[in-house]
């Protein structure tokens with residue numbers, strides 16, 4: 001029963017009815033979720049909440065879970081309440097969950113404003129999802145976990161070293177970026193240095209390698225902070241990227257145990273406004289790192305809120321790591337003295353360049369940052385800010401939302417191959433239990449973005465804010481966390497788009513395509529050798545073109561294949577049609593040109609029904625029409641194939657090949673126009689080839705190329721006429737030989 005309608009997709013209860021989702025509710029009623037860790041290796045989703053850690057099944061989060069109860073000690077809780085905190089704050093909120101090694105997770109909790117860390121033993125299914133806290137391994141968690149359950153916090157674990165951005169004291173005043181835990185010395189940002197961090201809100205952190213040299217690895221921090229360099233108003237907030245070298249050892253005489261490679265710059269996400277004044281989205285809400293095949297070149301998605309009082313809304317901007325690196329390789333910002341502004345530094349930059357790592361790639365002159373010359377360290381200390389900000393791809397957001405319908409909280413992205421290219425599907429978590437599934441399409445000509453909201457998925461029945469999202473492309477699942485529950489949702493439910501080709505096509509969901517029978521999961525070519533018949537048009541959603549001849553209502557049990565066959569007058573022609581099973585009886589119907597009625601084909605000694613199809617020994621002009629190959633099996637009637645037979649007058653064939661091709665040949669031949677019969681031209685090529693014979697290969701090829709010229713191809717050909725007429729006789733020869741000839745892609749497909 002539908003109780004609320006969500007857009008065109010139907011009712012929200014569908015998510016549950018369709019077995020597309022599974023929801024885990026904490027047995028204690030409240031989860032207090034703060035962090036989630038997706039572990040594809042263990043096939044578990046680890047969830048950190050209030051006094052609890054859960055291990056959930058990635059297959060089905062509601063089943064087969066394990067839990068660890070890990071509250072603050074009574075003494076901790078008592079001390080905490082005595083200091084004036086309320087009981088709820090004095091619980092133990094698990095905020096750190098990282099895979100530490102093959103057998104253990106690192107886990108840290110706020111422990112009643114007295115953070116603690118330990119390890120959790122985890123096991124595979126064969127070990128019955130072992131999930132045990134190592135009670136004897138507790139360590140103080142300062143520097144690894146915040147004191148305050150509600151303060152902003154990010155962390156990432158690299159080779160046993162924990163990199164964290166947090167408020168590292170009870171009062172929440174000491175904002176710092178730190179490296180702790182491992183064998184390397186503990187390093188942090190200098191305390192009370194507002195040039196480094198000024199009331200930051202930490203949003204995300206990732207290690208992104210620069211090259212193959214591991215000593216050159218860097219950790220990037222995404223945060224917002226009060227902008228020290230802003231000239232308009234003292235309260236400006238900027239979004240930032242900061243970075244440090246993983247192997248930073250600090251300085252020798254200055255910056256001892258402090259970052260000597262810390263740099264930061266502004267992350268811009270803005271739309272051009274009137275009077276040339278851009279509207280900036282500066283409040284970074286969430287950041288997502290989309291891995292590509294090259295782990296050195298991920299794509300970064302930022303979800304921003306605006307801090308403006310006049311303009312309210314959200315934007316999503318995309319950044320290439322290359323432009324982030326370019327900003328860090330660019331000029332430094334410089335402040336001459338207290339009464340000066342931050343400006344472009346044009347003086348000499350010391351060597352090694354501040355912000356660069358002690359690595360072979362950088363010359364290998366220095367084994368550690370401790371060996372850097374004082375001059376370089378001093379410069380680094382006074383120049384943490386880069387002059388150039390980072391601009392997004394296309395210099396504008398890929399999505400802007402100003403309707404005020406939802407607050408946008410979280411973002412996760414899946415990159416998917418569709419028939420007409422690659423799409424980044426955005427999953428955007430809102431404050432009311434809904435996840436938006438959106439694609440955006442950039443139009444080069446108008447330099448504009450089109451956003452297509454594919455679905456509004458009501459993941460939680462109650463309108464709760466979405467706190468955390470993890471994504472598994474491998475499993476095609478999104479894991480969504482709220483304060484009280486964790487849900488999983490499959491990326492797609494193609495059959496929900498209805499039972500008609502047009503509906504499927506109009507949905508423009510890159511995960512889905514019309515397969516001739518239903519709207520189903522689309523797999524890029526290669527993965528679907530058997531499924532050749534796929535209709536999808538994400539970019540335009542042109543159902544009229546894609547679904548031409550397809551049953552618009554979903555009554556077809558199976559697909560009806562369509563083709564055009566060209567026969568030459570007075571020659572023989574076979575209309576192929578073989579029923580799927582031997583039991584099926586075949587009946588041929590014909591709807592002749594200019595006749596509305598279908599009638600059964602009368603066979604005689606000229607038209608013969610064979611196992612392979614309908615054979616015309618001697619084709620007449622009046623045989624032209626649409627032929628339906630209908631099978632009857634177990635009283636189920638099905639039209640297997642629909643063949644349009646065009647009859648070419650005998651004389652015309654010769655005429656055509658003896659003419660200059662520059663003339664309007666398509667008018668002389670019954671050519672299938674690309675726009676009206678989109679798929680039909682494909683089989684025709686082969687049919688025609690058979691008819692004319694392979695000795696005429698080149699002429700057929702040239703003719704077909706011309707007939708198939710879409711406007712786009714025509715433009716291309718105009719620019720390179722050599723494609724048409726073989727200037728080089730060698731080439732011509734080579735191309736005539738069938739084994740050298742590669743059929744156009746669409747011919748192969750058909």
Ligand SMILES: *[C@@H]1O[C@H](CO)[C@@H](O)[C@H](O)[C@H]1NC(C)=O
Pocket residue numbers: 019059060
């Ligand atoms: C729902 O999906 C799960 C696997 O994800 C499967 O085990 C279960 O049988 C399905 N239930 C229904 C009613 O289809």
Ligand SMILES: *[C@@H]1O[C@H](CO)[C@@H](O)[C@H](O)[C@H]1NC(C)=O
Pocket residue numbers: 100101102103104119
């Ligand atoms: C993983 O780390 C834990 C904690 O240090 C340790 O007890 C355990 O032996 C390690 N496991 C492996 C396989 O190294």
Ligand SMILES: *[C@@H]1O[C@H](CO)[C@@H](O)[C@H](O)[C@H]1NC(C)=O
Pocket residue numbers: 283305306307308407408
């Ligand atoms: C967006 O920013 C405005 C202004 O700073 C703030 O009032 C609002 O709460 C923010 N929205 C969210 C979802 O954080």
Ligand SMILES: *[C@@H]1O[C@H](CO)[C@@H](O)[C@H](O)[C@H]1NC(C)=O
Pocket residue numbers: 568570571572650653691692
């Ligand atoms: C028609 O068929 C005959 C043989 O049956 C063949 O010799 C002739 O070339 C064909 N006509 C054309 C135009 O292909």
